[in-house]
Amino acid sequence: xxxxxxxxxxxxxxxxxxxxxxxxxxxxxxxxxxxxxxxxxxxxxxxxxxxxxxxxxxxxxxxxxxxxxxxxxxxxxxxxxxxxxxxxxxxxxxxxxxxxxxxxxxxxxxxxxxxxxxxxxxxxxxxxxxxxxxxxxxxxxxxxxxxxxxxxxxxxxxxxxxxxxxxxxxxxxxxxxxxxxxxxxxxxxxxxxxxxxxxxxxxxxxxxxxxxxxxxxxxxxxxxxxxxxxxxxxxxxxxxxxxxxxxxxxxxxxxxxxxxxxxxxxxxxxxxxxxxxxxxxxxxxxxxxxxxxxxxxxxxxxxxxxxxxxxxxxxxxxxxxxxxxxxxxxxxxxxxxxxxxxxxxxxxxxxxxxxxxxxxxxxxxxxxxxxxxxxxxxxxxxxxxxxxxxxxxxxxxxxxxxxxxxxxxxxxxxxxxxxxxx
Numbered sequence: 240x241x242x243x244x245x246x247x248x249x250x251x252x253x254x255x256x257x258x259x260x261x262x263x264x265x266x267x268x269x270x271x272x273x274x275x276x277x278x279x280x281x282x283x284x285x286x287x288x289x290x291x292x293x294x295x296x297x298x299x300x301x302x303x304x305x306x307x308x309x310x311x312x313x314x315x316x317x318x319x320x321x322x323x324x325x326x327x328x329x330x331x332x333x334x335x336x337x338x339x340x341x342x343x344x345x346x347x348x349x350x351x352x353x354x355x356x357x358x359x360x361x362x363x364x365x366x367x368x369x370x371x372x373x374x375x376x377x378x379x380x381x382x383x384x385x386x387x388x389x390x391x392x393x394x395x396x397x398x399x400x401x402x403x404x405x406x407x408x409x410x411x412x413x414x415x416x417x418x419x420x421x422x423x424x425x426x427x428x429x430x431x432x433x434x435x436x437x438x439x440x441x442x443x444x445x446x447x448x449x450x451x452x453x454x455x456x457x458x459x460x461x462x463x464x465x466x467x468x469x470x471x472x473x474x475x476x477x478x479x480x481x482x483x484x485x486x487x488x489x490x491x492x493x494x495x496x497x498x499x500x501x502x503x504x505x506x507x508x509x510x511x512x513x514x515x516x517x518x519x520x521x522x523x524x525x526x527x528x529x530x531x532x533x534x535x536x537x538x539x540x541x542x543x544x545x546x547x548x549x550x551x552x553x554x555x556x557x558x559x560x561x562x563x564x565x566x567x568x569x570x571x572x573x574x575x576x577x578x579x580x581x582x583x584x585x586x587x588x589x590x591x592x593x594x595x596x597x598x599x600x601x602x603x604x605x606x607x608x609x610x611x612x613x614x615x616x617x618x619x620x621x622x623x624x625x626x627x628x629x630x631x632x633x634x635x636x637x638x639x640x641x642x643x644x645x646x647x648x649x650x651x652x653x654x655x656x657x658x659x660x661x
Contacts, residue, residue: 241498242456244486247463248556250510252534252543253503254568256280258643259296259459260650262501267454269297269305270446272489273479274461275312275345275375277368283648289328293318295459298330309341309442310479310489311461312375313387314350315430322433338434339442340388341491346399347423348406349374355416368512376478378402387439390431443491450496458486464502464556472600475514483560502562502639504553505569507579509534509543515599517606518546518582532572547580547608550636555595557639565637567630568645571652576613579629582606583636618646622654630656 245262247253260282263269276292282299283289291298293313295305307313322332349371357369378384383402389395403420410416446456460481465471467481479485483500487493507528510516519525525545528534534543557565573579584607585592585599596602611632614625622630622644630641642657 240450240453240455242450242458242486242490242492242496243499243501244458244460244483244497244560245501245503246460246482246556246560246562248465248502248504248553248560248562248565249463249508249549250465250514250516251463252279252509252511253463253505254566254645255460255503256282256291256296257645257648257650258501258503258566258568259457260284260299261653262457263297263300263303265455266297266303266457268446268449268456269295269303270308270456270458270490271295271306271311271461272308272458273310273481273485274477275370275372276314276317277370277372277477278461280459280461281648282650284650287328288648289324292321294321294325294332294336297457297459298325298332298335303335305336306440306442306446306490307336307338307342308446308490309339310485311339312343312345312372312379313338313434314345314370315434316426317370317430319426319430319433333437337438337440337442337445338387339445339491340386340391340439341442342387343375343379343384344387344390345371345375346385346402346406347420347427348403348410349378350423351416351418351420352406352409355410355413355418358416359413373478374406387434390434391439446490446492450492456492456496458490460485464560465552467559470555470559472515473598475512475600482556499564500560500562501564501566502557502560503566503568504548506548506567506573507532507569508546508549508552511541511543515604516544516546517552517585517599517604518549519544520546527575528572531575532569547582547606549582549606550633551582551585551593551595551606554593554637557637562639564643565633565639565641566643566645567633567641570626570644571618571646573613574617575615577615579611579613580608581611581632581636583609618654620654622656627656 280291297303352374462481466477528545586605614623
């Protein structure tokens with residue numbers, strides 16, 4: 240049938256997991272197409288909080304099945320822990336979860352390489368989550384990687400040992416880095432045994448067969464568009480394509496299957512780790528956003544950098560991915576502000592720009608703001624006039640409809656502003 244895509248349009252943490260959870264009943268398959276356990280998708284319902292790192296956010300619903308696509312990199316230790324937590328709350332993972340054979344594995348020495356590299360960079364470090372994501376994708380493109388399907392082969396242990404020896408040689412170039420590989424391996428091999436009991440499939444054939452039979456698929460992205468390895472704020476990016484283009488390569492589907500592209504953006508902006516952030520507020524306003532929004536990483540616990548919404552970067556992300564529908568999340572965080580601001584342009588070398596320049600890492604960027612009247616009241620079911628004016632302004636500036644907003648962390652705290660489009 241068709242594939243709808245759901246993407247984060249900023250630097251991650253936009254609330255993708257919650258929106259996927261809300262939309263899941265409309266779909267037959269929820270499929271993760273890129274990223275690894277550096278993602279943290281938080282879902283809150285029935286008074287309980289759940290954080291997913293690898294497994295698609297549709298796993299808590301009864302009907303749809305969930306696929307981890309070939310574009311994802313999987314840490315068996317994290318996956319094992321995640322599955323244990325799901326089983327503890329009654330989720331039948333063996334029935335509802337499928338994994339592509341072509342997804343690559345994060346092995347313990349990938350994580351060690353990640354940590355050694357970041358330590359060596361000192362003040363110039365990228366801000367990696369130290370989950371081994373980058374080194375795994377490097378081995379994938381370097382044609383040295385180990386894939387999920389390899390664990391079913393008699394040659395798996397040989398492939399593993401060969402890759403570890405390569406990594407040990409690389410680790411030897413970091414003389415100040417100490418490690419105990421054996422300590423990391425125990426949990427890894429326990430995770431491998433668990434994975435063998437799961438539904439491991441030829442992911443591209445699996446999803447295309449379902450499409451031929453009329454299935455409706457929601458492709459779930461991880462991280463944010465501004466962290467895309469090609470189009471993000473390079474080199475402060477992740478190691479995969481977080482935009483719509485990543486769906487085709489990360490699941491093995493043709494472009495003509497893609498229908499709607501649902502973009503998710505906060506009503507303000509956040510970023511975790513290093514890298515440029517033109518609208519960052521390193522002051523009491525930024526701290527207020529952080530405190531009200533609970534802006535601490537679901538995976539890392541790190542405090543997020545906070546600032547006003549960046550319409551220049553947002554227009555860029557919408558253009559790159561062909562966004563058809565925009566969901567604005569965490570609107571409630573701005574309930575207490577009498578006035579809010581939106582970055583409409585950048586000043587770069589004295590020139591006013593309304594598009595993203597080649598490199599905002601090395602070029603000094605000064606945001607130009609528009610002041611907007613806040614609604615200054617708690618939003619629950621009805622949208623105040625001043626909030627609607629803000630949303631209408633965003634639609635005009637961004638050129639895309641905003642049918643839905645989120646006004647809290649729970650799956651029920653969502654308002655369909657244009658129900659006919661949802």
